[in-house]
Amino acid sequence: MSIRVLLADDQAMVRSGLRLILEDQPDIDVIAEASDGGQAVALARRLRPDVCLVDIRMPRLDGIEVTRALAGPDVPDPLRVVVVTTFDLDEYVYGALRGGAVGFVLKDAGPALLVEAVRAAHAGDALVSPSVTVRLLRHLRSTTAPGSGRPARALTEREAEVVRAIARGRTNREIAAELFITLSTVKSHVSGIQTKLGLRNRVEIAAWAWENSVVGLG
Template identity: 60%
Template sequence: MTIRVLVADDQEIVRTGLRTILDAQDGIQVVAVAADGRQAVRLARAHRPDVCLLDLRMPVLDGVAATRELAGPGVDDPVPVVVITTFDLDEHVHAALGAGARGFLLKDAGPGLLAQAVRAAASGDALIDPGVTVRLLSHFAASRRPPTPSAPLTDREEAVLALVAAGRTNAEIATELHLSLSTVKTHLGSVLAKTGTRNRVEVARWAIESGLTAR
């Protein structure tokens, strides 16, 4: 099955580069490109791509607002969004995560990581640049107190959560903890329910705010 992607960036050279990289990957096809956030939202609603890859700083409607319209809490049929940015400690990145983005990458992440992020988002997973995740979320979590979970996390749930916060995929967590993929998904689902978070990005932020990160 081909993963259909929308790419949005206000710089033509970046749009062209992202499209070229993604179209060269097996099973990935760019079906639409946009030069601003408003056009991205319109094209996403028209084409219903499997994943939207959005720059954060765009004219007319920025990436944060576009993410909120496509994947925010009030959206009935959200489209998976991965945000890309040049800045790894930018308050706009943090805002995009809160707006519903499943993950983010730096623009110098490279073709392999870019393709992995798209595939992860399409499958309901997420890939957050592991070198950025802890720094970024910790920066904004310094003065925050996370909500108390509705029930205590088990030791295994805490282990899974810590690896999610470190940017691991479900498959990587399964290998590291010697669990089946379905068991990892079950633990993660339980963690999401207990912490009141909606996705991997939110639960990673919750983990870092709580001090539950992989050693």
């Protein structure tokens, strides 16, 4: 079954380009396009796409407001939102991820990363453009006191290793290879970590790790 995608961007040319990239893939189908944030929310709620690709700067509602409306902590049945934008300002990145986005991809990152982000979101995973990650880490470190985030129930040493790997952007397969464990074991650890920390997805696990100084910048 194809991954059903909603595109939201106020520029028709950009939407056309994204559609061409995505529909060149055999497992992805663009089911709708929105030219502003209000339309994006209405279409997403009606059509329930598997993944919503949302620009930051749009009329009526911006991408962060759209993300909160579709994927925020108070949404009972959240959708998977990936922010795709030209603007990699720290406040946009942090606002989008805290708003519930499961990905943040720059438009100049290339088609392969865009496709990977869609597939990751659909699989319950998350992806942030590598060029954004270190700057985001520095932003979180400079604005958050160590240990000021959500307190954790005690993590096992293996769970802590998985948390550090997630915070560095590793996929489940990469974590399995690095730690010499099976893919199913990694998924089990991720699920257990989310339960212990009260978090919803890998992006929130990474943010928690960064805020609590669990992972270094090196």
